[in-house]
Amino acid sequence: MKRRDFLTAGAALLGSALLAPSAFGASxxxxxxxxxxxxxxxxxxxxxxxxxxxxxxxxxxxxxxxxLGKALAQVEKxxxxxxxxxxxxxxxxxxxxxxxGAKVKGGKLDAxxxxxxxxxxxxxxxxxxxxxxxxxxxxxxGVTLQxxxxxxxxxxxxxxxxxxxxxxxxxxxxxxxxxxxxxxxFGELVHLQGGYQHDLRAVKFNxxxxxxPYGSGLEFGAKGWSEAxxxxxxxxxxxxELYPSHGIGPCAMYTNINRGNRFTRxxxxxxxxxxxxxxxxxxxxxxQHPSAKTEFRxxxxxxxxxxxxxxETILLQHDTSLxxxxxxxxxxxxxxxxxxxxxxxxxxxxxxxxxxxxDFQAYQDKYDHPLxxxxxxxxxxxxxxxxxxFVIHAFIEALKAEAPMPIDIYDAxxxxxxxxxxxxxxxxxxxxxxxxDFTNGQWRTRKPIFAL
Numbered sequence: 001m002k003r004r005d006f007l008t009a010g011a012a013l014l015g016s017a018l019l020a021p022s023a024f025g026a027s028x029x030x031x032x033x034x035x036x037x038x039x040x041x042x043x044x045x046x047x048x049x050x051x052x053x054x055x056x057x058x059x060x061x062x063x064x065x066x067x068l069g070k071a072l073a074q075v076e077k078x079x080x081x082x083x084x085x086x087x088x089x090x091x092x093x094x095x096x097x098x099x100x101g102a103k104v105k106g107g108k109l110d111a112x113x114x115x116x117x118x119x120x121x122x123x124x125x126x127x128x129x130x131x132x133x134x135x136x137x138x139x140x141x142g143v144t145l146q147x148x149x150x151x152x153x154x155x156x157x158x159x160x161x162x163x164x165x166x167x168x169x170x171x172x173x174x175x176x177x178x179x180x181x182x183x184x185x186f187g188e189l190v191h192l193q194g195g196y197q198h199d200l201r202a203v204k205f206n207x208x209x210x211x212x213p214y215g216s217g218l219e220f221g222a223k224g225w226s227e228a229x230x231x232x233x234x235x236x237x238x239x240x241e242l243y244p245s246h247g248i249g250p251c252a253m254y255t256n257i258n259r260g261n262r263f264t265r266x267x268x269x270x271x272x273x274x275x276x277x278x279x280x281x282x283x284x285x286x287x288q289h290p291s292a293k294t295e296f297r298x299x300x301x302x303x304x305x306x307x308x309x310x311x312e313t314i315l316l317q318h319d320t321s322l323x324x325x326x327x328x329x330x331x332x333x334x335x336x337x338x339x340x341x342x343x344x345x346x347x348x349x350x351x352x353x354x355x356x357x358x359d360f361q362a363y364q365d366k367y368d369h370p371l372x373x374x375x376x377x378x379x380x381x382x383x384x385x386x387x388x389x390f391v392i393h394a395f396i397e398a399l400k401a402e403a404p405m406p407i408d409i410y411d412a413x414x415x416x417x418x419x420x421x422x423x424x425x426x427x428x429x430x431x432x433x434x435x436x437d438f439t440n441g442q443w444r445t446r447k448p449i450f451a452l
Contacts, residue, residue, distance in 0.1 A: 031399050034059035034083075034109045034133075036095045036124055037116035038071035040213065040226055041138060044383040045113055045165070046071055048392040050078040051382075055396060058109060061086040061098045066210050081105075095124055099131040109133050111399055113165070117230040122147035129160035136163050136395045139245040141416035145436075148413040148420070152438055155409040163395050163405040164412035166249040167383075168328065170390035173360065174250045175369035177332055177339055181254045183367070185348060187336030189255060194247025195317035195329045201279040204232040205291070218280055218291045235298040239270050240423030241318045242298065245415045246328055248306075249407070251314050254332055258410045259448040263435040265307040268422035270299025275321030296321075304422045306435070309443075316418070339363075410446075413438050 033049055035042055038060055049055045057075060060083050062068040068085060075082060084104045087094040101108030111134040114124050122142035128135045141164060142148045155162045168174060180186060206228045207217025213226040220232035234242055255261050273296045280286045280294075302318040317329060330341040337348035345357035352358045371390060372379075379386030394406045417436065425431050437443065 030054050031110040032056045032058040033111045034098050035113045036061045038062040038067045042115035048388050057083050059084045059098045059104045061095045063087040063090050099133055122151050125151055126154040129154045129158045132160055134161040136165050138165050141412045145420040148417045152413045161405050162409045164407045165391050166245045167387035167391040168246045169249045170387045172372050176364040176367045179367040186334030189312055189334045191313050191333045192251040193315045193331035194251050196243045196246050197319040197327045197329050199324050200320040203227050218289045235296050239297045239426050241302050241304045241418055244418040247316045248415045255312050256448045258443045259446040261308055261310045262443045263306050264309050265432055266421050266435050267432040268304040268425040269430050270426050271301045275300045410439050
């Protein structure tokens with residue numbers, strides 16, 4: 001089968017999966033969903049659930065009473081029935097009672113959204129799948145490489161649906177570029193780039209006041225609040241590509257990873273760690289603050305390179321500790337041209353003027369993805385420029401239709417395992433490592449229906 005025919009067939013199949021779920025024989029019109037983790041990210045996803053008439057939010061779980069209270073206020077604002085709540089007693093395992101369903105109106109849930117700190121994702125996902133509760137998990141499927149094998153094995157053994165809630169795969173320009181890739185506009189793909197380039201210094205430190213979660217102080221850990229309470233610690237003790245899925249998700253879609261292609265090799269390099277310390281000491285009184293004595297392991301810029309079975313290379317960069325404007329740094333380059341999101345530009349040989357960029361907007365309009373054409377108005381006001389509507393929409397529609405998850409267990413563990421593998425590469429003097437085949441050879445025959 002020619003590459004272009006293969007891609008076109010995959011796109012057609014995918015369209016039937018998400019635009020016409022009745023093709024799979026939809027078995028229900030409404031789903032009952034619970035949420036574990038109602039912090040700031042959880043509340044954004046909760047809003048998307050509450051906006052839907054085909055979703056009943058039946059249960060909420062969080063051990064922070066303030067956040068649980070804010071989530072309940074959201075429910076009340078939307079005029080929806082009050083859900084069962086768990087975790088008010090501070091029990092870190094209260095989510096197990098939510099999964100059990102005994103104290104949830106209507107019994108066991110149809111699905112659960114997990115939006116907790118990263119270190120809980122694997123354990124909670126595994127227990128949910130063992131309880132036969134389908135999982136929509138926020139990004140980072142696990143922390144250690146073993147976590148990823150354990151999550152995969154739990155899904156394969158239980159057969160319970162699992163979706164990684166990677167919203168950037170649904171960004172409007174990203175999906176338009178997918179259409180361009182599948183139409184052959186770039187020719188044969190050769191090299192791709194992406195990453196997580198986002199100044200998080202004010203996210204990683206605050207004064208512990210729930211009303212001021214960003215940039216209000218220099219505390220982290222037990223004295224911090226929200227992400228400063230848990231996320232900063234990863235920068236203290238880990239060095240690697242800590243947040244790969246925003247960048248690798250779209251690149252994996254473009255190159256059909258796990259569906260006719262796979263990652264074969266990986267290596268990673270890290271710079272020195274200076275940014276977080278400098279941020280602390282430049283604040284008033286920061287040089288005398290206890291946080292100034294912290295030694296951070298995370299390199300300010302981590303560069304990870306992946307080799308693919310079909311000959312492409314993919315470069316990821318993690319850059320969260322230095323001053324910079326937000327960018328995911330996408331680049332999709334093939335034999336006929338390339339797109340880069342940093343300058344919102346495209347160059348196609350034979351169409352663009354030689355050696356000159358064109359503005360991307362006209363191409364985005366022409367290749368706008370059918371999902372955006374159909375649902376753009378419903379996505380207005382949703383988090384992250386509408387992306388959060390689409391990622392929740394994909395999860396809910398797949399549940400209702402009993403269809404394959406568009407970002408499934410193999411995608412989840414493959415994308416997320418870049419983190420522990422990059423840590424291993426850096427720790428071993430930037431060694432190049434074999435990338436594990438989580439599909440056990442199935443990548444050769446799996447079809448690219450996941451490509452949204």
